[in-house]
Amino acid sequence: MRGMSWSQVYTPVADNLLLSALVAAVPVVVLLGLLAGFHMRAHMAALAGLAAAILIAMFIYGMPAKLATMSALYGAAFGLFPIGWIVLCAIFVYDITVHTGQFEIVKQTIAGLADDRRIQVLLIAFSFGAFIEGAAGFGTPVAISAAMLIGLGFKPLPAAGLALIGNTAPVAFGSLGIPIITLSQVTGLDLHQLSAMAGRQLPFFSVIVPFWLVWAMAGWRSMLEVWPACAVTGLVFGSIQFFVSNFHGPWVVDIAGGAAAIIALVLLLKVWQPKTVWRFKDEEPAPPPMAVTRGQAIVAWSPWVILSLVVFVWALPPVKKTLDRAMVPVNVPSLHLAVERVPPVAKAREPEPAVFKFNWLSATGTALLVSGILSGLILRVPPTQLARLFTRSVWRVRWSLLTIAAMLALGYTTRYAGIDATMGLALASTGMLFPFFSPLLGWLGVALTGSDTSSNVLFGNLQKITAERLGISPILTAAANSSGGVMGKMIDAQSIVVAAVATNQHNKEGEILRYVFFHSIALATLVGVLVWLQAGPLRWMIPH
Numbered sequence: 230m231r232g233m234s235w236s237q238v239y240t241p242v243a244d245n246l247l248l249s250a251l252v253a254a255v256p257v258v259v260l261l262g263l264l265a266g267f268h269m270r271a272h273m274a275a276l277a278g279l280a281a282a283i284l285i286a287m288f289i290y291g292m293p294a295k296l297a298t299m300s301a302l303y304g305a306a307f308g309l310f311p312i313g314w315i316v317l318c319a320i321f322v323y324d325i326t327v328h329t330g331q332f333e334i335v336k337q338t339i340a341g342l343a344d345d346r347r348i349q350v351l352l353i354a355f356s357f358g359a360f361i362e363g364a365a366g367f368g369t370p371v372a373i374s375a376a377m378l379i380g381l382g383f384k385p386l387p388a389a390g391l392a393l394i395g396n397t398a399p400v401a402f403g404s405l406g407i408p409i410i411t412l413s414q415v416t417g418l419d420l421h422q423l424s425a426m427a428g429r430q431l432p433f434f435s436v437i438v439p440f441w442l443v444w445a446m447a448g449w450r451s452m453l454e455v456w457p458a459c460a461v462t463g464l465v466f467g468s469i470q471f472f473v474s475n476f477h478g479p480w481v482v483d484i485a486g487g488a489a490a491i492i493a494l495v496l497l498l499k500v501w502q503p504k505t506v507w508r509f510k511d512e513e514p515a516p517p518p519m520a521v522t523r524g525q526a527i528v529a530w531s532p533w534v535i536l537s538l539v540v541f542v543w544a545l546p547p548v549k550k551t552l553d554r555a556m557v558p559v560n561v562p563s564l565h566l567a568v569e570r571v572p573p574v575a576k577a578r579e580p581e582p583a584v585f586k587f588n589w590l591s592a593t594g595t596a597l598l599v600s601g602i603l604s605g606l607i608l609r610v611p612p613t614q615l616a617r618l619f620t621r622s623v624w625r626v627r628w629s630l631l632t633i634a635a636m637l638a639l640g641y642t643t644r645y646a647g648i649d650a651t652m653g654l655a656l657a658s659t660g661m662l663f664p665f666f667s668p669l670l671g672w673l674g675v676a677l678t679g680s681d682t683s684s685n686v687l688f689g690n691l692q693k694i695t696a697e698r699l700g701i702s703p704i705l706t707a708a709a710n711s712s713g714g715v716m717g718k719m720i721d722a723q724s725i726v727v728a729a730v731a732t733n734q735h736n737k738e739g740e741i742l743r744y745v746f747f748h749s750i751a752l753a754t755l756v757g758v759l760v761w762l763q764a765g766p767l768r769w770m771i772p773h
Contacts, residue, residue, distance in 0.1 A: 234580065236569040237647030239654055241290050250655035252289055253648045256282035256639060257677065260722065264739040265746070271726060271738040272628055275635035282639050286646035297642060299564040299583070304641025306585055308634035308723070312368055312679075314594030316629065316727050319372035321622040322601040323380070323731075326532050328618060329608045332380045334529035337521050339381060342498050345506050346383065347443045347455045351462045353377050354395030355439055356490040359466060362396060363483025364541045365593045366404030368679075368727040370396050373536075375731035384509055386737070387446055389728035390744035393719035394442055397752065398435040399483040400681050400715035401427050402470070404593075405544050406479030408711050412685040416693045416707050421478060425772040426708035428474025428482070430759060431715070434752065435467035435486070436460075445748060451507050461497050466490040475772075484541065532604035536597065543596035552591035559585045564645070573657075574650045574691050581645060629730040632738070636722035640678045644687060649677045653688050657695045664764035667692060667706040668713020668756040672749075675714040679723030684714045701764055702771045709760040716753035719745045 242248040260278030263269040269277070283301060286292040326332040339349060354374050361370040375392035379385060401408050402424075409427060413420040439459040443452040452459065469486035508514070521529075542548055561583035568581040589595060605615040643649045656670045657663065670692065674684025688710050696706040718724055720742060729738045763770050 234567050234569055235291075235293055235296060236571050236578070237574070237650065238290055239571075239574065239647055239651045241651075246651070246655055246658060249651045252285060253643075253651040255285060256643060256648070260636075260639065261742065264725075265742050266739075268739050270736045271722075271729070272632040272635055274738075275632055275639060275722065279635055279639040279642065282642040282646070282648065285648060286642055290646050290648065292646045295563050296567060297646065299561055300642045300645040301638040303561045303564060303583055303585060303645075304638035305634040307641065308637030309630060310587065310589075311592045311594055312637065312723060312727075313626075313630045313633050314592055315365070315369050315597065316372050316594075316633070316730055317622060317626055318594045318597035318601060319369060320376065320626060320730065321619050322532055322536055322597055322604060323373070323376040324618050324622050325601055325605050325608065325610065325615070326529075327380065328614075329610060331529040331532065331608060334521055334525050335377075335533070336381050337519055338526050338529065341521065342495060343502065344508075345455070345503050346509065347447055347451065347503070347507050348458055348494070348498065349381055349383075350378070350391050350395070350442055350446060351439055351455075351458055352491065352494060353381070354391045355442060356462060356466070356487055356494060358392065358395045358487075359399040359483050359490065360487030360537065361540070362399040362403040363405065363481065363485075363487055364537065364544055365596070366400070366407065368723060369540070369593055369597070370399075371724055371727050372731045375728050379732050382512070384512075385732040385734050386740055386744060387509070389732045389734060389741045391442060391446055392731070393724055393728055393741070393745050394445060394748050395438065396724070397715045397718055398431050398438050398466075398470075399487070400675075400718050401431060401711040402474065402479050402482035403681065405484075405546075406482065408681040408685055408714075409479040409708075411682045412689050412707055412711055415686055415689040416703070418693065418704055418707055422704050422772045423708050423711075424479040424482075425475045426704050427479075427712050428471050429770050429772070430708060430712040430756065430763070432467035432471045433759060434712075434715075434756065435470050436463035437755075438752075439463040441748065441752070447507050454505065454507070455503050457501055458494060458497060458503075461493050462490050465493040528608070531607055532600065535603050535607075536600040539600045539603070540593060540596045543591070543593065549591050553588055555590040556586055556588040559587065561585055568645050570647070570650070573654065573694055574647075576690060576694070583645070625733075626730050628735055629726055632726045633723060636726060637679065639722075640683075643677060644683075649674070649687060650691075652677075653691055657691055661699065662761075663695055663699055664701060664706065664709070665757040665761040667696075667709040668716075668760050669753055671710035671712065671714030672717040672753040672756075674710070675717030676721050676749075679721040681711055681714040681718065684717070685711055702768070705760065705763055705771050709756070713753055713756045713760070716749050716756060720749045 263274035
């Protein structure tokens with residue numbers, strides 16, 4: 230402790246990186262172990278992990294108790310706003326459509342396109358989810374996609390798991406490119422080169438993920454039966470992702486790709502349909518879709534159209550800048566600029582800002598709330614009934630909001646204590662194997678923080694510094710942090726809780742984690758292999 234500041238220490242256990250990394254992993258092991266192994270309620274597992282993080286921060290890393298406490302409170306506040314606010318308002322929109330009976334018509338229109346669950350998951354979990362990711366991010370696509378799949382008749386566990394797996398390849402360009410833009414700001418590397426590099430990594434997985442989604446749900450043979458739909462969806466999205474990221478920038482990659490994938494799949498279904506209709510085992514055969522007029526379909530889809538338009542407009546830089554004038558920034562007492570990141574994680578001693586931005590008007594959750602109110606008025610729901618629906622939505626997600634707050638409190642404690650940096654340095658110490666581990670470092674960052682943007686802030690400079698020391702392109706490894714990070718999105722605690730809320734599976738978070746864990750590890754490993762090849766025989770793919 231020096232004056233009012235405290236400097237992070239990354240090897241607190243016997244000045245040994247490996248031993249320190251093993252201790253640093255304890256909070257995550259506690260959290261995931263209690264969730265997946267002991268089936269503990271999510272909020273209790275999160276609180277136990279948080280307690281472990283605070284104790285290690287204070288007694289192993291030497292972090293003052295006040296800083297550890299304020300870090301946890303800062304994380305909890307961020308968990309409630311904006312993350313919890315997004316979840317609550319997304320559920321509110323969904324509840325309105327169910328209450329008014331319009332979701333039944335939405336189901337019929339989708340069934341009219343294809344009653345096959347495999348096609349529905351490509352439309353909703355991958356394509357529509359990518360579109361929403363591009364406009365909003367921060368858990369919104371998982372909440373909406375999972376809720377829509379449940380409404381279509383999917384079983385809760387696969388609805389949650391498939392929404393999480395589908396929300397991978399688009400994440401690096403989510404929320405109008407915020408993760409890549411932030412990565413450029415943190416590292417000082419060229420924005421367009423980073424965008425292009427990520428756009429030369431992720432399209433491979435954009436092609437793979439539709440096949441992977443259907444295989445995870447229905448098995449290999451059933452996936453082969455719908456390979457044309459998987460191929461069209463993945464190739465169209467991946468191609469748009471490549472061209473926009475390389476020749477325009479990171480801003481509208483997912484919006485353009487998601488919209489194009491939806492249109493391409495709908496056009497394909499006009500000339501091709503699966504030979505058999507796949508549904509879940511023991512699922513009742515679907516009744517013949519009822520006749521839906523164009524007018525009925527327009528009214529039923531209006532909440533989701535309104536949501537897409539409002540969220541898109543809300544996120545446009547000029548609009549967001551105007552709405553941000555109502556933001557109330559609050560420097561977190563005792564924590565703001567009191568923690569210093571030091572080399573090798575930072576270039577030099579850097580005080581860590583801790584500013585809670587209460588952007589109540591520009592927040593994506595507020596856009597969702599406005600969408601819900603507009604939708605309710607269009608569907609002629611009385612204002613008093615809308616208020617009751619909102620209150621019911623709050624009651625429905627109360628425990629999940631506590632869980633999200635505890636999860637983010639854990640993540641912020643490990644971040645400000647330097648605990649996650651210790652694990653990052655352990656991966657960065659792998660020498661010439663670093664290109665393989667580079668995306669796994671991003672994966673770890675997202676798994677810990679719940680955000681590709683946060684992972685880029687946390688490890689972006691470390692990726693750059695390590696690459697320059699090893700004579701590897703920093704553009705490659707910095708972009709790999711974001712590209713690998715997307716595969717951690719399906720297992721981060723925040724996303725798991727959002728998926729559980731959307732599918733009404735409170736206290737089933739451990740089951741959801743087990744459902745997606747293998748897929749996360751496997752896909753992250755494949756990203757590692759690709760980046761390792763791009764550092765060697767495929768280095769011509771690195772933009773110069």
